[in-house]
Amino acid sequence: MTSGNVGKRQRQHIIERLLGDEAVSSQEQLVELLAERGVSATQATVSRDLDDLGAVKVRVGGGAGVYAVPVPAEERTMSEDHLRRVLSDWVIDIGRSANLVCLRTPPGSAHVVGSALDRAGLGDVLATVAGDDTLLVVAAEGCDAGALAERLRAHAGLPPESPLPASKEF
Known part of the structure; x- marks a missing residue:
């Protein structure tokens, strides 16, 4: 694909693509993935590149x-297919209450999903607030949070939410 010595910007672009396409867990793995693509880099170089990219x-x-790698503000829009991929990769469960939708993710991952929803530009979403493993989505005025939750569940590949049984009076 690429021959040995590439410039810093080109190498960092390749790294960004790799991190978007692969589950890279170590700098050594990233060095190997770059080598498979004909790009030579040391672990120290990859470490500096990851730092420069804000990974x-x-x-x-x-x-x-x-x-x-967080996505810069100028690249805030994303396709519906990419949003589906992010939601299906990272969302474990979805619930709702009033105008709020709550998404559960693995620990340390809520910001990834929040960023994806922010970039998707969904008109139903007023705001997102990410914690460690929980993302709170505020439905826009006049939007049905239940419908938004079901749309996000479908994108995440989760089954539709079961209707709650009739409440018992205490």
């Missing part, structure tokens, strides 16, 4: 950490 390690299912 962070996030936890995924099972507690494993993988590198992720």
